[in-house]
Amino acid sequence: METLYLLIPISCLAASVVAGLMGHLIGRVGAHRVTIGAVGLALILSLIVTLDVYKGNTFNGSVYTWGISGGVSFEIGFLIDRLTALMMSVVTFVSLMVHIYTIGYMRDDPGYTRFFSYISLFTFAMLMLVMANNFLQLFFGWEAVGLVSYLLIGFWYDRESAIAANLKAFLVNRVGDLGFILGIAAILYLFGSLDYAAVFASARDYSGNSVIGPLGFEWQWMTVVCLLLFVGAMGKSAQVPLHVWLPDSMEGPTPISALIHAATMVTAGIFMVARMSPLFELSTTALSVVLIVGAVTALLMALVGLVQNDIKRVVAYSTLSQLGYMTVALGVSAYSVSIFHLATHAFFKALLFLAAGSVIIALHHEQDMRRMGGLRHFMPVTYITAVIGSLALAGIPPFAGFFSKDAIIEAVGHASIAGSGFAYFAVLSGVFVTAFYSFRLVFMVFHGESRVSEDVRSHLHESPWSVTVPLILLAIPSIVAGMLMVEGALSGGLFGDSIEHRAVAGESGHPNALGLVLHGFAAPPFWLAVAGIALAWLFYIRYQTFPGIVASRLALIHQILLRKYGIDELYQRVFASGGRSVGNFLWTFLDVKLIDGVAVNGTANLVGWISGIARRLQTGYVYHYAFAMIIGLVLLMSWQLWV
Numbered sequence: 001m002e003t004l005y006l007l008i009p010i011s012c013l014a015a016s017v018v019a020g021l022m023g024h025l026i027g028r029v030g031a032h033r034v035t036i037g038a039v040g041l042a043l044i045l046s047l048i049v050t051l052d053v054y055k056g057n058t059f060n061g062s063v064y065t066w067g068i069s070g071g072v073s074f075e076i077g078f079l080i081d082r083l084t085a086l087m088m089s090v091v092t093f094v095s096l097m098v099h100i101y102t103i104g105y106m107r108d109d110p111g112y113t114r115f116f117s118y119i120s121l122f123t124f125a126m127l128m129l130v131m132a133n134n135f136l137q138l139f140f141g142w143e144a145v146g147l148v149s150y151l152l153i154g155f156w157y158d159r160e161s162a163i164a165a166n167l168k169a170f171l172v173n174r175v176g177d178l179g180f181i182l183g184i185a186a187i188l189y190l191f192g193s194l195d196y197a198a199v200f201a202s203a204r205d206y207s208g209n210s211v212i213g214p215l216g217f218e219w220q221w222m223t224v225v226c227l228l229l230f231v232g233a234m235g236k237s238a239q240v241p242l243h244v245w246l247p248d249s250m251e252g253p254t255p256i257s258a259l260i261h262a263a264t265m266v267t268a269g270i271f272m273v274a275r276m277s278p279l280f281e282l283s284t285t286a287l288s289v290v291l292i293v294g295a296v297t298a299l300l301m302a303l304v305g306l307v308q309n310d311i312k313r314v315v316a317y318s319t320l321s322q323l324g325y326m327t328v329a330l331g332v333s334a335y336s337v338s339i340f341h342l343a344t345h346a347f348f349k350a351l352l353f354l355a356a357g358s359v360i361i362a363l364h365h366e367q368d369m370r371r372m373g374g375l376r377h378f379m380p381v382t383y384i385t386a387v388i389g390s391l392a393l394a395g396i397p398p399f400a401g402f403f404s405k406d407a408i409i410e411a412v413g414h415a416s417i418a419g420s421g422f423a424y425f426a427v428l429s430g431v432f433v434t435a436f437y438s439f440r441l442v443f444m445v446f447h448g449e450s451r452v453s454e455d456v457r458s459h460l461h462e463s464p465w466s467v468t469v470p471l472i473l474l475a476i477p478s479i480v481a482g483m484l485m486v487e488g489a490l491s492g493g494l495f496g497d498s499i500e501h502r503a504v505a506g507e508s509g510h511p512n513a514l515g516l517v518l519h520g521f522a523a524p525p526f527w528l529a530v531a532g533i534a535l536a537w538l539f540y541i542r543y544q545t546f547p548g549i550v551a552s553r554l555a556l557i558h559q560i561l562l563r564k565y566g567i568d569e570l571y572q573r574v575f576a577s578g579g580r581s582v583g584n585f586l587w588t589f590l591d592v593k594l595i596d597g598v599a600v601n602g603t604a605n606l607v608g609w610i611s612g613i614a615r616r617l618q619t620g621y622v623y624h625y626a627f628a629m630i631i632g633l634v635l636l637m638s639w640q641l642w643v
Contacts, residue, residue: 001052005078006063008045008088009127011038016121023113031113035120036099042127043092050085058082060133060197072192079133079196083339083498087130087271090343093477094262094350095123097470101354102255104466105361109253115155119259122148126264130271135184135194138272142180142236145265146173152260153252162251169245176235176242183228190221200278207282226279226286230293233269237323240297244568246320250312254357257312261319262350267342270326274335277500281333288418291331295423298324300565302433306440307551307561310367311356314441318393319349321430325408328423333502334411340489341404344481348392348401351474355386358463358471359445363456369441374450378460383446385471390442392478394435394529397520403482403513405431407490409525431525435532443540483513 015038019031026034062077078084098119106112125148129141154166184194190206191199209221233239238246246266250257260266273280273290280286298321305317322345329338360367362379376383392399395406409431412424450457462468488494492501520526539546551558563569 004045008042009124012120012124016117020117028112031116035116039096046088046092053085074136077133078131081498082496090346098255098259101470104464152256153249165248165251172245173235176232179228180232186225223283223285226283237269239293247316258350258353262346273330274499277335292419294324294327295426298430299426302430305437315352329408332415335499336489337407344400344404348389348478351389358382369444372445373448376446379462381468385475388475390438393438397517400482403486432528432532435529436536439533439536
């Protein structure tokens, strides 16, 4: 099996190299065949590994030693357990769907082979991250997905907006990664090892250790470590206030929006915190911070999604909100429920992004929902799959999102940790908001009168098979994945001892999927979701003047949401403009005036001034020299007499 473990990521890497360096030789067809074949192989092998893991065969070992320094071994190794197996299967399945979808979406793009090389490389990086058994390899995968996402977000490099978006994503993630690498450094300092097993085994021995901070406060080492690691998760998983890069990353092609924002990069932070659950369980303070940050993200980003008109940005803000739900679950120690929602969310969110892309290519790259409408008659497959994805996102039983989202709400409702009251309000309110903006998208795009221009409408038709087949294949797990995984997720059997498990209170009376569905119809989240859908129908189908009236009556709130709470402007003025102002000051004062003006030019001017004076003394007249000698003699004699 060890050969299979190694072959899963290496196949994706090899395909990326072939498509990237030999794309001009093998052509477009060759590039997509190589990369799709490699990712398909990785999926098959991941499923084989998953079956083997659930038979009780786990693995934790080193592939090779990269280096040894100060007695610390830096290794590349794999940890194959139930958590890893699930992540491998989800990542490779979604990646395969995106690869197939790309054939239709990018068929006329001149960078076709380059794009396939990038997404295959991205899959390799994500697999290395989730399969890691030590912090060195985790950091390698962490940075690799960030680097490749930079290339993918700015794939259309001739667009200024794309270049600005990928630079923004890169810089914001560097902020989070600074905290992440400091957390890894703290672990190395405290434990003397980067191996997961060694760190987790001795974590409780260090739980009482403390350190004095720079301001004189005493901090528990475990709290410091967990908070630093969570800063990294905030950047990668786009939690407030490090969330600003994700909506702008919609400048990249739609397939990568689905790959980055569904099952891979943005869920890396969620996966990391769940993997580090033995550490986080030792710091209640860190868990409270995780809980509050997740709750703020879940609610505030859902509200911003209400006013977006770009179809991809609506889905992007729903991703932010759902990542907040996963983070909330982590904060109340419901790690298995968080990963459960990660898995179900991967399917229906990839489905929604790819459905949005299907609409975009049908409308000749139009993304404004105000210029759509009535598309269900022209694009029935896209419409049906988009409705399935929206029902799953809204949490309507028995779709996949219902089981995982309700489990999160139940877990938060029965939690007693600091901040759980606010978090419960946030996730419960988010159900209504999520259902509203999800079906606002469905009604504006697929229902009502067509607002599509006549020349585009005359060519409207369903997308090709390479687009619709991935939609159908993603719609299936969006329906059944929750029912298949819910019992194991709630009981802890789905992940075994790969992460810490705490029973979800309130669910013990409904141990199976059918019981949860029946219970769900009587629970508040279901009726909040129904109310959100009904209100969306009322606003965007029945009385279409209502949105304008509400926006004018609540103009201040509407503007705040349109400006995304002014966070982008704040960062622009404080960090971007502020950084430029500091740089200009250092340049004009320190560089030009102090260094150039005083140190460099000033020294030269001083030498020139002294030289000018000395030159005047060298007149060539003997009586000038004699006079100088007499003056000098008088001064010397005066000094001698004075002494």
